[in-house]
Amino acid sequence: MTVEAAPLSHNAPLSHNEDIKSRSDFLRGTLADELDQQAFGGLSDDDGQLIKFHGVYVQDDRDLRPERAKRKLDRAYMFMARLRVPGGVLTPRQYLAMDRLATERGNATLRLTTRQTIQFHGVIKSNVRAAMRAMDAALLDTIAACGDVNRNVMAAANPYLSRAHGEAVEMARRLSAHFLPRTGAWREIFIGDERVLGGEPEAEPIYGPTYLPRKFKMTIAVPPSNDVDVFAHDLSFIAIVEDGKVTGYTVVAGGGMGASHGEPETYPRVADVIGYCDTEDVIAVAEAVVTVQRDFGNRANRKRARLKYTIDDRGLDWFKAAVNERLDKPLQPARAFRFEGNGDALGWVRDDEGFHHLTLFVENGRVADRGGWRLKSALVAIASLPGFIDRGAIIMTANQNIIVARANDEERAAIEAILTEHEVGRDVSALRQGAMACVALPTCGLALTESERYLPDLITRIDELLAAEGLSGQRITLRMTGCPNGCARPYIAEIGLVGRNPGRYNLLLGGAADGSRLNTMYRENADEAAILEALAPLFAAYAEQREPGEGFGDYTRRAGVV
Amino acid sequence: MRDNKANAPASASDLLRTAITTTHRGRIALVSSFGTESAVLLDMVAGIDQALPVIFLDTGKIFPDTIAYRDALITRLRLSNVRTIRPDPAHLASFDPNGTLFDRDPDLCCALRKTMPLDAALDGFDAWISGRKRAQAATRAAIGASETGPDGRVIFNPLHDWTRDDITRYFTTHRLPPHPLESEGFASLGCFTCTRRTQPGDHPRAGRWSGLGKTECGIFLDRAIAV
Numbered sequence: 001m002t003v004e005a006a007p008l009s010h011n012a013p014l015s016h017n018e019d020i021k022s023r024s025d026f027l028r029g030t031l032a033d034e035l036d037q038q039a040f041g042g043l044s045d046d047d048g049q050l051i052k053f054h055g056v057y058v059q060d061d062r063d064l065r066p067e068r069a070k071r072k073l074d075r076a077y078m079f080m081a082r083l084r085v086p087g088g089v090l091t092p093r094q095y096l097a098m099d100r101l102a103t104e105r106g107n108a109t110l111r112l113t114t115r116q117t118i119q120f121h122g123v124i125k126s127n128v129r130a131a132m133r134a135m136d137a138a139l140l141d142t143i144a145a146c147g148d149v150n151r152n153v154m155a156a157a158n159p160y161l162s163r164a165h166g167e168a169v170e171m172a173r174r175l176s177a178h179f180l181p182r183t184g185a186w187r188e189i190f191i192g193d194e195r196v197l198g199g200e201p202e203a204e205p206i207y208g209p210t211y212l213p214r215k216f217k218m219t220i221a222v223p224p225s226n227d228v229d230v231f232a233h234d235l236s237f238i239a240i241v242e243d244g245k246v247t248g249y250t251v252v253a254g255g256g257m258g259a260s261h262g263e264p265e266t267y268p269r270v271a272d273v274i275g276y277c278d279t280e281d282v283i284a285v286a287e288a289v290v291t292v293q294r295d296f297g298n299r300a301n302r303k304r305a306r307l308k309y310t311i312d313d314r315g316l317d318w319f320k321a322a323v324n325e326r327l328d329k330p331l332q333p334a335r336a337f338r339f340e341g342n343g344d345a346l347g348w349v350r351d352d353e354g355f356h357h358l359t360l361f362v363e364n365g366r367v368a369d370r371g372g373w374r375l376k377s378a379l380v381a382i383a384s385l386p387g388f389i390d391r392g393a394i395i396m397t398a399n400q401n402i403i404v405a406r407a408n409d410e411e412r413a414a415i416e417a418i419l420t421e422h423e424v425g426r427d428v429s430a431l432r433q434g435a436m437a438c439v440a441l442p443t444c445g446l447a448l449t450e451s452e453r454y455l456p457d458l459i460t461r462i463d464e465l466l467a468a469e470g471l472s473g474q475r476i477t478l479r480m481t482g483c484p485n486g487c488a489r490p491y492i493a494e495i496g497l498v499g500r501n502p503g504r505y506n507l508l509l510g511g512a513a514d515g516s517r518l519n520t521m522y523r524e525n526a527d528e529a530a531i532l533e534a535l536a537p538l539f540a541a542y543a544e545q546r547e548p549g550e551g552f553g554d555y556t557r558r559a560g561v562v
Numbered sequence: 563m564r565d566n567k568a569n570a571p572a573s574a575s576d577l578l579r580t581a582i583t584t585t586h587r588g589r590i591a592l593v594s595s596f597g598t599e600s601a602v603l604l605d606m607v608a609g610i611d612q613a614l615p616v617i618f619l620d621t622g623k624i625f626p627d628t629i630a631y632r633d634a635l636i637t638r639l640r641l642s643n644v645r646t647i648r649p650d651p652a653h654l655a656s657f658d659p660n661g662t663l664f665d666r667d668p669d670l671c672c673a674l675r676k677t678m679p680l681d682a683a684l685d686g687f688d689a690w691i692s693g694r695k696r697a698q699a700a701t702r703a704a705i706g707a708s709e710t711g712p713d714g715r716v717i718f719n720p721l722h723d724w725t726r727d728d729i730t731r732y733f734t735t736h737r738l739p740p741h742p743l744e745s746e747g748f749a750s751l752g753c754f755t756c757t758r759r760t761q762p763g764d765h766p767r768a769g770r771w772s773g774l775g776k777t778e779c780g781i782f783l784d785r786a787i788a789v
Contacts (some may be wrong), residue, residue: 086633089626090630091626091627091629091630091742092626093627093742094630137739138742139630139631139633139634139739139742140634141637143637163648163651166648167648170646173633177633177636177637177642178642180637182640193737243651243652244651244655245651352659352660352661353660353661353662354660354661390625390627390743390746390754391625391626391754392626393626
């Protein structure tokens with residue numbers, strides 16, 4: 001079968017970002033010069049777009065905006081830097097270096113993201129290069145952590161849990177390396193390497209000079225856990241395990257969360273299953289999917305540029321044929337998989353070799369010291385434990401939690417003592433365990449409402465409603481974002497809250513506990529009282545009418561609530 | 563060759579280039595531990611062919627910092643064909659189900675976790691490149707630029723006559739990052755179960771299987787153990 005080659009809608013002029021990319025000399029732009037200019041704390045608009053490809057956003061402290069505007073001052077500019085950590089695995093030494101970086105160059109907190117990495121907020125311009133050099137010295141970087149490229153590759157948390165988990169994380173590392181931009185721009189701009197002159201002409205064999213139309217996200221899951229939320233990303237691989245080894249992967253494509261309020265042509269979408277490939281063919285399949293999106297994705301309208309729209313605009317059959325046309329071995333029929341949930345199992349587990357692994361709840365991924373609760377200091381003490389520092393790992397999960405992996409018996413006892421001493425690891429409700437919020441105010445430039453700073457209090461109120469119905473132990477996924485772009489993947493939660501106007505959220509219900517289904521709008525632009533008023537009778541009905549094992553999201557569907 | 567010290571990098575690189583691009587083209591791999599000195603050969607190979615197969619043995623018990631180092635070097639040197647080889651899970655299930663074999667029978671543990679996986683990974687190659695140096699240990703004092711290995715394959719040792727100073731100079735000149743455990747006192751790295759820190763004045767490999775009378779994992783020895 002031959003795939004029609006003509007682009008669909010590209011009579012429209014290219015978006016401005018396409019122009020920025022093509023003029024950037026492989027992502028250099030004028031960033032090196034602009035970073036030297038200390039009189040202005042931000043960047044020009046174009047370089048502000050470009051620096052995203054290097055894992056950095058220009059932000060400002062939005063809490064200070066009104067006061068600074070009154071005093072006719074510039075915004076309080078600062079930068080956010082996001083690490084590239086495929087599979088979320090850091091060595092204890094790397095974690096310690098990142099903790100120091102946050103203290104010395106950032107705002108003394110580490111923000112674990114929903115895509116298994118760390119964000120450093122509050123990095124002022126004169127600290128950006130020093131921060132990058134600290135990462136480089138710890139064998140880490142921020143290359144392609146943002147921008148129109150393949151972003152951090154996620155994988156089922158904890159490679160030490162089983163052979164299959166180890167293979168999944170290794171595959172994530174291979175994918176990350178394979179799709180890393182080839183340009184030397186990152187080292188030249190931030191580390192100070194000389195541009196190699198007279199060598200091979202620089203080129204991007206996969207991306208080309210204008211990279212992808214929009215961001216691209218990959219994940220790898222090991223059933224029965226869907227912790228990485230395979231249906232919410234552009235391309236995911238679901239491990240098929242036989243005799244303890246991964247034989248291959250069922251491939252899903254076309255997921256994506258972002259949307260814009262009031263623009264129905266933008267929408268969240270769950271990925272479709274498109275086939276199966278053997279382990280040895282994963283890189284080729286990923287390259288086929290990425291290059292189809294490179295060649296056919298919408299470069300005129302950035303709001304419709306993700307792979308999900310390419311698939312919807314041209315049809316899933318067209319897409320599968322276009323991918324297969326680029327493969328020596330076409331995709332095989334998909335193999336069955338079964339997910340049980342997308343959350344983390346908190347607490348200790350022991351592996352076959354006798355090592356202990358602790359999944360530690362981190363509310364909204366914020367690692368900090370606040371009052372008696374000193375998670376940041378506790379993790380430093382844990383990562384520094386002799387023995388553990390050489391053998392262990394600190395792993396970020398897709399649910400913004402931390403796994404302390406590979407402790408022996410004595411270290412486990414020491415870790416428990418450290419957590420107690422730092423007042424970390426107290427019991428939290430089932431609802432809070434399964435909840436996520438994006439960063440939002442005051443640092444995110446896109447936020448319409450609070451999210452991370454507000455969700456903890458809202459959960460306290462919702463927990464009261466659940467307790468009144470005897471539902472305190474029930475796991476329900478609750479996810480909040482401060483805007484419709486969906487960083488906390490709210491559109492596949494059983495209860496989704498998407499920021500609309502200050503203090504007001506769209507309330508969405510009916511997602512599945514394993515992340516496989518979109519939810520549906522239930523209340524628009526609701527304030528806290530309206531949210532609680534809407535949920536209370538639903539909890540009462542759910543407690544009374546649920547079937548054995550039925551999740552809240554499934555119940556709201558069956559009962560016709562949404 | 564030994565007295566021609568200043569030319570050591572040039573001759574090593576020439577040897578590599580000839581083997582990779584001419585005499586053993588398409589049938590040769592680099593076997594790298596991504597240890598404290600590995601970046602030299604990886605850098606040289608990247609200058610010749612970034613797609614040369616690089617075989618890395620993940621025994622399941624290597625230091626996580628070695629994995630981090632591997633990934634950083636892949637990124638910096640644009641190595642596009644690093645193959646991480648793991649032990650056969652069926653062998654582990656039979657002989658080392660709870661991971662304590664290293665304590666009872668380190669030779670068998672090395673056979674399961676290194677020698678046998680390497681032999682399988684070298685299927686289809688008729689030569690490989692190693693980073694061994696005479697100066698590393700008394701048992702390595704006689705190695706030459708190439709030899710015929712225990713399985714009949716040619717083993718190239720481009721760094722056979724390099725001293726510690728040669729290595730240090732190459733790292734500096736080429737701005738290569740050190741292995742994160744080198745500054746922690748590890749001169750040579752294997753598995754965390756069987757590697758300890760070395761003391762000043764020790765042989766570089768003195769921390770390997772320390773106190774066991776064992777100096778080599780066995781990938782360079784005759785295959786005596788059949789599992």
